[in-house]
Amino acid sequence: MTPAIVVWFKRDLRVVDHEPLDRAVREGKVLPLYIVEPEYWSKDYTSGRQWSFLKDSLISLDRELTALGQPLWTVIGDVEKVLDHLYKEFRFCRIVSHQETGPGWTYERDLKVKRWSEDHGVVWDEYRQHGVVRGLQERRGWASQWGELMGLPQFSVPKKILGVGSPPIVASDVLQRFSCSNEISMSSQEGGRSNALSLLDSFLDRRCETYRSGMSSPSTGEIVCSRISTHLSVGTLSLREVWQRTLDRRQILKKQTANSVALRSLKSFQSRLHWHCHFIQKLESEPRLEFEELHRGFIGLRQGEPDLEIERLDRFCRGALGWPFVDACLRCLAATGWLNFRMRAMLVSIASYHLWVDWQKTGIQMARWFTDFEAGIHWSQIQMQSGNTGINANRIYSPIKQSEDQDPQGIFIKRWVPELESVPIEWIHQPWRMPPRLQQKIGCRIGLDYPEPIGDPTQLAREARSRLKSWIESHDMKPEAKRVLKAHGSRLRQVRPRYGKKASLSQMALDLE
Ligand SMILES: Cc1cc2nc3c(=O)[nH]c(=O)nc-3n(C[C@H](O)[C@H](O)[C@H](O)COP(=O)(O)OP(=O)(O)OC[C@H]3O[C@@H](n4cnc5c(N)ncnc54)[C@H](O)[C@@H]3O)c2cc1C
Incomplete structure (x- = not known):
């Protein structure tokens, strides 16, 4: 009898447009597998809300697979031990999965699976699921390959799956047994x-x-x-x-x-x-961008006053900076797990410039908050909004201007910062400027009912600009900027280089928004 093929589901919880599943079904008997890895869920960038969304999605996948004839095998444990266990029972010769670009931890885990497969004479085939290219040296031609891939026909849902039979414990029961230690409150979104x-x-x-x-x-x-x-x-x-x-x-x-x-x-x-x-x-x-500044010339830029950083980060995490619009965004994100792009960018810019907090600390906190945490987008954006790339314009957002532009009536502020409910609209963006008698009258005393501002935003931005300027002037930034541009710059739009005159045609980078 031909041995089963393991279809290892990772970040691809669907049956449509799923190349590994399509191939396995055509070739023979299938063992659809999801491994819940406790070590991953102990990482500081994971959270209960991400787990909850994933759980919904796994239950939905199990339903879809069951309808096709083969329920999902869901197992909790270390990947090598899980594979050992299943190997004893099924003696499979092949694993198929999608390629995954995740945090360093998943990369290390995949290396272990590769070694395990070699040791057991098992072939592990990985397929692309979107436009990311493995082993890419430079970006030329990247956009056109992306377009070609998106234009290819989708893999259709298999009509029927010939499988290995039901797992000893159904997926929903297995999933009930696990919880993520970082219990950030539920997401406002449901998976599936x-x-x-x-x-x-x-x-x-x-x-x-x-x-x-x-x-x-x-x-x-x-x-x-x-x-x-x-x-x-x-x-x-x-x-x-x-x-x-x-x-x-x-x-x-x-x-x-x-x-x-x-x-x-x-x-x-x-x-x-x-x-x-x-x-x-x-x-x-460049997997190191999860851990180190993309442009190496910026390494060490934000080392300085650890006590001040702890206090500022703490106020950032509590949504208690005393800048109403920023606090509203922070509290909305903490409560719901989602925020629009511009506000995500503003929060990082404020943490990295005004508060001068290390980008990695901000990045980990925000990753935990996001239900949609996607390491590749997340760390690249954190680097970019913190000014670490050397090829994008530095955006130091003004919290007051953003507040006036994006929430002119203060509706969003009052929704998320109820302490400011009684503040008249003309003071809502900078309530610390309210006369003390008015504060008393409306029952919103700055420093008592709502925090004092962490500082003057204009002054803090000025200080950040000047620190950045003197850092750039005292370091040779150009060679590394060239390297980053070659490796990562999109060829879609021409922008000015960060350290020099107008870009030549070959120096082009994608400048977002
Ligand atoms: C600091 C920071 C961290 C971020 N972290 C994440 C993250 O962990 N996961 C994540 O999915 N997105 C992240 N983003 C990108 C973006 O903010 C979200 O993708 C978007 O807000 C999600 O909402 P949406 O699906 O309604 O987006 P839409 O505006 O409807 O866009 C559709 C899709 O396009 C992609 N997309 C949109 N904007 C961007 C962008 N700027 N960069 C890359 N892809 C984009 C997303 O896949 C998104 O779902 C981050 C942005 C910043 C500034």
């Missing part, structure tokens, strides 16, 4: 394929209309953004599926109404789908 599809449908059918105009504000962004990031990160949607559905929708819109607003919005959305892989590629090509 049907939730993924309804989000995508509602976005393409209706919500996309105001995507472009509404994406920058945290209140409207919550509604008009697609909100599919968490589904992409666990793979309940395939990127190609989303890309192709978007193209189809654009065709319909073009014919039906020539609705130019929605069409432009969908174009912006398509750029972001491209960025998804563009950023993950950076981590794939």
